[in-house]
Amino acid sequence: MTVIKQDDFIQSIADALQYISYYHPVDYIKALTAAYEKEESPAARDAMAQILINSRMCAEGHRPICQDTGIVTVFLEIGMDVRWEATLSVEEMVNEGVRRAYNHPDNRLRASVLADPAGRRQNTRDNTPAVVNMKVVPGDKVDVTVAAKGGGSEAKSKFAMLNPSDSIVDWVLKTVPTMGAGWCPPGMLGIGIGGTAEKAMLLAKEALMEPIDIQELIARGPSNRVEELRIELYEKVNRLGIGAQGLGGLTTVLDVKIRDYPTHAANLPVAIIPNCAATRHAHFTLDGSGPVMLEPPSLENWPALTYDASKGRRVNLDAITKEEIASWKPGEVLLLNGRLLTGRDAAHKRMVDMLDRGEPLPVDLRGRFIYYVGPVDPVRDEVVGPAGPTTATRMDKFTEQVLAQTGLYGMVGKAERGPAAIEAIKKHQSAYLMAVGGAAYLVSKAIRAAKVVGFPDLGMEAIYEFEVKDMPVTVAVDSRGESVHSTGPAEWKARIEKRLGIPVVVE
Template sequence: MAAIAQEDLACSIAEALQFVSHHHPADFVQALRRAHAAETHPPARAAIEQLLVNSRLSALGRRPLCQDTGVAQVFVRKGCGVQLFRRDGAPPRSLQAVADEAVRRAYCDPANPLRATMVSDPLGRRLNTRDNTPAVVHCELVAGSELEVLVVAKGGGGDVKARFATLNPSDSVADWVLQQLPGMGAGWCPPGILGLGIGGTPEQAMLLAKLSLFEPIDIQELRARGAGHPEEALRLDLYERVNRLGIGAQGLGGLSTVLDVKLKTAPCHAATIPVALIPNCAATRYLRLKLDGSGPARIEMPSPALWDGIPDRFDVPDAVRVNLDSLERADVARWRIGQTLLLSGKVLTARDAAHKRLVDLLQRGEPLPVELRGRVVYYVGPVDAVGDEAVGPAGPTTATRMDKFVEPLLQHTGLLAMIGKAERGPDAVASIVRHGAAYLAATGGAAYLLSKAIRSARVVAFEDLGMEAIHEFELADFPVTVAVDSTGETIYRHLTTPVWLKPA
């Protein structure tokens, strides 16, 4: 029998959440390095380089890899010989209560505050819980006297792309997966891991897919030795075929869409093959812990050699420098897809809530609280600043969520360009062409690196929206890729149907 204090469990989960906020798993960094060395497509190679620089800077600065610091997910394997107790003698609390305490402590840590994501009342007011609680807790009772805990911070960009289907026994699982990838877009910030759950019941398949993501990356070893059973053969087949799609890093094209394909299986009904698909993004964050009653779990720090040779800044010699404070539509018209721009000057931020308010004001014929004519808007919800930071980690959010607001803003405000991540839908691209605007892609998962290019930040409208308020950032050499230019050319050819429209 092992007696484990709930205080030690809460402390371990909290420390793990803080650790994974700024540390990639070592195998993920190594896989990124291999992908960078092999990449020949300049926009994709630049994106992977930014992810590597960001990984190094985040580990050194102990600040979040991504502004979306994730939903806290805690998977517990509790040995039947484990007894949980409280040191103060009070009755033990539920695992949910212990995990929520840990999340509250981790996400509200003043030394490294993490952005709260969770909202209550999903069909009603959707109020932010302010501390990222509740955690998502799963518990499995197993033999033995150990307590194993898998702590995950899972960003929304990956989970929102989850897919499920019940296939017929004669259907091809590989073909189904290949059919899903283009429609998933790039909002899950590839290159990353694809997790598959095959078999069981629908909810079991989804859980298997999620858990498969947190196994070591070993696809290169598997490629070297060859498949030994059908599961390995499927992994190899999908790895090769997915990467041949040409989606690439951040959807910009190139060789590496996935760094590995993982899967877990379970017995299922004879008439079905339940299949779940969940991707893990370029902000892969998880840690496994063991508690035996001797105190909180010990977290091993990775060797600094993991980042040897990775620079502390991103530099592109042939990048085009852009002064946002004097930007004109004629300048935007000269941009072409695939170009790297380094932006300096003032930019406004806005996400979903701010966009809705702006468009509602336009529809009512009321004045806007900010002047958008001749400006650029960045889709971002930053982490709170600490110390002498102008702003905390501030990477892009998925642009497609703002697609329905593009036409009214471009038509009525004179907005010149937008910055986000992933592809735009055909209606948004058509609006960009119609109004001679452009869409620029920043690297999702490189939030701390990008925040280094923000020299000042202030709230200028909708302060009540918190991280979704409209800020004005002062940029200095902020890196972006021209993703949709004013002629309608789009770099996301493998994700969307290009809209080859010309201005009237």
């Protein structure tokens, strides 16, 4: 009988979570490199380059791929012949592994988990608890899959209880464009079909743990209906032209993974869960011989790319004017220099409450830009840890009031803005700039100083002031309200359909 010791299990979980925080799976890097090499959209190609450069930097520096180091999900298959030498429950051991990993002094990870989600929403400070799924199976080993799922991509999860006669393909193609770019494409779609509502969602999440192999599948041809569906959805989703970061391009998904399960005759449950550019998961097996240390991948798997900062227009944030903002063009690359404030959900909610009460804010926003970010804590000689953007649409409901009452000039974030925010940007002749999601460590290298200037009790959601040098961003919504997240995908969808000879549908 195999004996699994408590500390071996805990340390293996902790080491695996550290590992996936800075090493992309090699299959993802190879698939993204292939997509980068064939991409024709300059904006999408630039975004992919930043993700690949960031990934190699993280592999070399052992720092997080993304500032959102995720909520931990663990899948366990526990052999029936395993005996535990432990005083903690299995879930308690998993959570101790999470605690060790996220508080590791050489690579501290961001604590993003909040207790009392419908009430106080208080940060647990160590990213516990994890979401643990367990199966008891024949055998004498423990198979473990760990994943760290970012909130931006998890927020775009979708579920529908279709009628048995409905088309799954039609529903997916209708649903994916509604997900926007907050899930940081190009990534993967995990699709669960069948079972019950909760089973379909679990199948979709489990599917994301599988390796990327769509090109091999296309080369050999499908052998069943699920494989046929994978190929059909992969090709048709990429025809949508959404592209990297939603900027328009040839590749939106690197793979579509599907798992199914028998279901009730009256039902057709279907779930979609996307995996973002910070794809983080690993598998290992405990056999009683001690803790598992995953083998680092070779850096030869990464392409040799460098980011050329000379191609952007340099902007001095400390001397910015409305006239300069009005000269920016949608899709233009800017290099930000000077002082940049930060603030995301909790900070915006508190600022708006203070404005409603007529109270002064802790920092003057007049003439400033605010970056939607919750950075990782710094280690060693860093001024700040990885500091990539968070999804901007969550701040849409605050945008009109903040622009109108504070004199804020503009915002920096991830993905598209909604109609209300775009209207506010146009009304106040502001601008919204997009940083690349999945390039957090690369972005942090442009931050030369950082200090908290408001709401220190909010932790990573406090208001910081960054001193930045040549921080790369793209003009996503200009002062006239034109959004590249609308024009880019529409342009590339039309290009792809024209190339494939698909008739244009006039609506």
